Amino acid sequence: MEGVLALLVGLVFAAAIYLMLSGVLVRFVFGFALASNAVNLLIFTAGRLAHDRPPLISVGQEVLSEPAANALPQALILTAIVIGFAMLTFLLVLLYRTYAETGTLNADDPRLMDEMQEDDTRGTHPPERGAA
Amino acid sequence: MRSVILKTATRLMVGLILIFAFYLLLRGHHEPGGGFAAALVAGTGFALFAIAEGPAKVRTAVRLRPTLIGMPGLAVAALSGLPAVFAGKPFLTGIWWTLGDPGSGQLTIGTPLFFDIGVFLAVLGAILSIILGLEEH
Amino acid sequence: MASAKTDPHASGTARIGLYSSLLPLGLLIGLFYCWPAVAAGKVISVSYPWMPSLDLYLSFRLDGLSLLFGLIICGAGVLVTLYSAGYMAGHPQTGRYFFFLHSFMLSMLGIVTADNLLLLFVCWEGTTVFSYLLIGFDHESGKARDNARQALLVTGAGGLALLIGILLLKLAGGSYTISHWMDGGGTIRAHSLYPFILITVLLGAFTKSAQFPFHFWLPNAMSAPTPISAFLHAATMVKAGIYLLMRFHPLLGGTTAWMCTLVIVGGLTAVWSALQAFGPLDLKRVLAFTTTMALGMMTMFLGGQSAPVLTAAATFLLVHALYKAALFLAVGIIDHETGTRQLDRLGGLGRGMPLTALAVAAAACSMAGFPLFFGFIGKEIMYAGALAEDMFPQFATVAAVLANALMTAVAAVVLLGPFAGRRPSALPAVHDPSWTMWLGPVILGMLGIVFGVNPEWVSAYIIQPAVWAFHPAREEVLLTLFHGFNMPLLLSAVTLSLGALFYGVRRPLGRMITSIAERLPLSAGGSYDTGLYWFLKGAKGITRRLQNGSLHSYMTIILLVLVAAVAWPWMQRGVLTHPWPNLGDHFAAIGVVLVIGAATLVVLAAKNRLMAIGGLGAVGTGVALIFLMFGAPDIALTQLLIETLTLIIVSLVLLRLPPLEAAKKRRAYRRVMDGALALGAGWVMASLLMGVLQHPLDRSLTAFFEGHSYLAAHGRNIVNVILVDFRALDTFGEITVVVLAAWAGVALIRKTKEPS
Incomplete structure (x- = not known):
């Protein structure tokens, strides 16, 4: 089963990258959401899918005696999901604000490109001889 | 989207959803659930309430400014790490107290419970502030 | 300066000086x-x-x-x-x-x-x-x-x-x-x-x-x-x-x-x-x-x-x-x-x-x-x-x-x-x-x-x-x-x-030295100035080239490096294989995988926002189902809840943004290039995962948590115990990120004018 999921991860990730490269920032967000899912799935699969029993210790027992699913990747993914959500939300709000400010969501639009600011060259003199 | 059916249903639902969130929060240490899930459930409940009744009602119901829920959440989580420091252990190590006597059933309370409550408040504060901010804008 | 002595700030300064001289004293x-x-x-x-x-x-x-x-x-x-x-x-x-x-x-x-x-x-x-x-x-x-x-x-x-x-x-x-x-x-x-x-x-x-x-x-x-x-x-x-x-x-x-x-x-x-x-x-x-x-x-x-x-x-x-x-x-x-x-x-x-x-x-x-x-x-x-x-x-x-x-x-x-x-x-x-x-x-x-x-x-x-x-x-x-x-x-x-x-002879000597110093063909101070000038000029040139503001070129560079740095050594290892699953055992799971794949294609091809949101929802839900099937109810629950909230927030925001239909299409050559790059990146991820799967899993950490979760941390739900007890400091960092992201988001919303 892990092999199938590996292929799925590759597919979802490729789709995510294709969307993120599109230059349309709304699609970028879709790609971002897909990529989060792909990565979570990757971590989950890397922890193996050998057992389908949840890692819960039954009442009356003190240690997990029967084989169960790997708890460690689950803990990693749980926070990753929430953080991914927070980032996605922030990204959306950022888009909203960007659109309000610039009126475009095309990444290649010159209104969106950072204009290289002419930074000050104060204090650096063109080559000339100073005092020794 | 101010339909009467939604409004009526929401009034019933939101209470239930919040109780469920509270239940998830408390049982999280032994069963599936916990602070993250509880905060998401509660956040969904408030989002539903905001859709049905408008964000202003949610603000009155919550009373606190949502941005001021996240910060105390972080503070609760951080404070729950301090008892361990005073006990000479690393920050955020779990410290447990057992209440009651062995005959009539015991209750074990530990700092991880307060940490989970901090997680709950922090995530809930984050969700509420974004949703209400977007709804109102 | 005499007037400064009666000024309260000046006397404050004098006091700071007097008191702080106790440190060196x-x-x-x-x-x-x-x-x-x-x-x-x-x-x-x-x-x-x-x-x-x-x-x-x-x-x-x-x-x-x-x-x-x-x-x-x-x-x-x-x-x-x-x-x-x-x-x-x-x-x-x-x-x-x-x-x-x-x-x-x-x-x-x-x-x-x-x-x-x-x-x-x-x-x-x-x-x-x-x-x-x-x-x-x-x-x-x-x-x-x-x-x-x-x-x-x-x-x-x-x-x-x-x-x-x-x-x-x-x-x-x-x-x-x-x-x-x-x-x-x-x-x-x-x-x-x-x-x-x-x-x-x-x-x-x-x-x-x-x-x-x-x-x-x-x-x-x-x-x-x-x-x-x-x-x-x-x-x-x-x-x-x-x-x-x-x-x-x-x-x-x-x-x-x-x-x-x-x-x-x-x-x-x-x-x-x-x-x-x-x-x-x-x-x-x-x-x-x-x-x-x-x-x-x-x-x-x-x-x-x-x-x-x-x-x-x-x-x-x-x-x-x-x-x-x-x-x-x-x-x-x-x-x-x-x-x-x-x-x-x-x-x-x-x-x-x-x-x-x-x-x-x-x-x-x-x-x-x-x-x-x-x-x-x-x-x-x-x-x-x-x-x-x-x-x-x-x-x-x-x-x-x-x-x-x-x-x-x-x-x-x-x-x-x-x-x-x-x-x-x-x-x-x-x-x-x-x-x-x-x-x-x-x-x-x-x-x-x-x-x-x-x-x-x-x-x-x-x-x-x-x-x-x-x-x-x-x-x-x-x-x-x-x-x-x-x-x-x-x-x-x-x-x-x-x-x-x-x-x-101090005066003539001084004049002589000054004129000699001015006439030296190469002076240390002058070399410093020249060096600094060219250094800054070079830095500016490199920045202008690399930081050109184009999201596409940034991502292309990063992905090319990823594919080149990971794929090249990887190819030396030969073909990675993994046994196909027994279809009968995992019938439901294979079905979910197919649904996720199809939903991904829907998002990819979506011509309007609703379709894309629907596809995303299907992908997320499918992933949640996978979690549920393989013994992870906690993350399945979280994933489903997140899907709901994402849906709410995405629809709140996307409705105010320009529709997808209005977006310009990529030129054909760029579609091919991007597609190749995306496939390369996907291939890298898939083969990385395959590579990981080839090796035996080290479960010693998991075994520790399984053994100590109840005895040391009084919790039966091991995932939750890891989050709030064993790795609580990580979780604390993560909720801090969540709260900060929300605050930054609120700050962005507040200052936003209504889009025209």
Whole structure:
């Protein structure tokens, strides 16, 4: 089963990258959401899918005696999901604000490109001889 | 989207959803659930309430400014790490107290419970502030 | 300035100065307390672990050398702090000033007492940073900022060189602990890395102590407030390089390379700086050149091996600290009282400020090396030392005589210029400043006389312990008032006469030196400016190329690197395979996988927002189902809830954004390129995962959690226990990120205008 999921991860990730490269920032967000899912799935699969029993210790027992699913990747993914959500939300709000400010969501639009600011060259003199 | 059916249903639902969130929060240490899930459930409940009744009602119901829920959440989580420091252990190590006597059933309370409550408040504060901010804008 | 004295802020400044002088005073008293033991040869040391895995310990030791430097640092620290109380009165940023000043002082003390080389480096950088902040203290002046940056770049680069030297030393089998150095330098000197260690350490010392060709930053550093120039750029910080040379002397010294470099660089710096001191009219710049001259002399003497040479370096260190700090502080007084420190506008101040004049006279006589002053003893021992140099004694002697004669003339300029003669009519009536300000120069000037008539005491209690700390042979060190009629005495007489001659021709000499310096085809300061100019130009060019603002090109570069860096080594491993699952066992799971795949394609091909949102929802839900099927109810629950909330927020935002149909399509060639890149990236991820699956899984961490979750953390849900107990600190970091992201989002929403 892990092999199938590996292929799925590759597919979802490729789709995510294709969307993120599109230059349309709304699609970028879709790609971002897909990529989060792909990565979570990757971590989950890397922890193996050998057992389908949840890692819960039954009442009356003190240690997990029967084989169960790997708890460690689950803990990693749980926070990753929430953080991914927070980032996605922030990204959306950022888009909203960007659109309000610039009126475009095309990444290649010159209104969106950072204009290289002419930074000050104060204090650096063109080559000339100073005092020794 | 101010339909009467939604409004009526929401009034019933939101209470239930919040109780469920509270239940998830408390049982999280032994069963599936916990602070993250509880905060998401509660956040969904408030989002539903905001859709049905408008964000202003949610603000009155919550009373606190949502941005001021996240910060105390972080503070609760951080404070729950301090008892361990005073006990000479690393920050955020779990410290447990057992209440009651062995005959009539015991209750074990530990700092991880307060940490989970901090997680709950922090995530809930984050969700509420974004949703209400977007709804109102 | 008189009005400033009644100003409440000014009196507040005075109070800060008075109170905070207790810090150096306390340290000074502590040093006095340790003094007898250290003078008797005892080494006091303490050590605490800091980062033991990096061999970094907070270990300090106080031996004779540390004591000499410590006394200078703390003694000058007390006087300069008191002085600053008056000098800085009325300045709006005195709190910051005293903070920088004392932070610097503590870093400097750290350098001279550190027993661990890495700790020494940390303190070394501390002095660089605080020196930068203090040179640029007048931060509204562009010139001050430039000068501060110049000092930072030069000494900072030297600091990095020193760090490399320290690491190389470790590599060559040396120790980070200075106490282990007194013996065993032989293996380092014979090691093949020795030349590199030598070069890097010398770079560190030469930049800090302003030796040729890095001498140009020190005169420019005079844009600092005058007490700072006295403290950092005369008495203490610039001597850190000298300290370093002394410390490394038993370890690296004694080789031909060491001796040649130090004697020649030191001698050149001394003579060239002493000549340049005649050029400027600004008294502070004059003094700055004489400081580089003094540092050059010390460097030159550290090139030697025998006790007289090293004694000359250590003695001159003390002599110079006393008179130079006094002169700087006095120049500050002149500047403070008259508003100028240009030589051509000053004169006849002696009558108005007798105390200051007296202090300057004592300091200048010491500087010129008149008998009965400490400078005389210093000069005698210098000549004895120069004659005893192991390498180029003739060169050293000539350089010393020439530099000292020039110094004598400069001393006369500094004393007679402002104080003698008639007062120019443009100058207001002057008087001595408040006691906090004249105390420093007067004490320092008097010490020059006290030490001058008691040289035996100084040599027994200060100089000999200091020299013995870096001179394992421990030959006797003795300073006396009168050495008898010998070569050094003759040279002293020559020096004084030459000095009088130079004083006579000071104006033409100054003009000549200035015009020579201007006509040199290649100057160190000019090379610095040119280098900085081209460096910044190059940096700007690279930035413009790489940071061109195009999201597409950023992502393309990152992905190409990912594919190239991961895929290329990966392909060498052959084909990765994994057994196909038994369809019957995983019938439902395969179905979900197919749904996720289809939903992904829907998102990819979506022509409108609703379709894309629907596809995303299906993908997320499918993933949640996978989690649920394979024993992860916690994350399945979280994932489903997140899907709901995402749906709400996405629809709230997307409805206000332009529809997808309006977006321009990519050109065909770009679609192909992007597609290839995306497939490559997807392939990398899939094959990485396949590669991971080839290896057996290490479940030891999981096993630990399974075994301890209930017993140690009283929880049956292992995932939750990991989150809130075992790895709670990680979770804390994560919820912090969540809260911050939400706050940033709210801030963005609040300021947003309604999109048109």
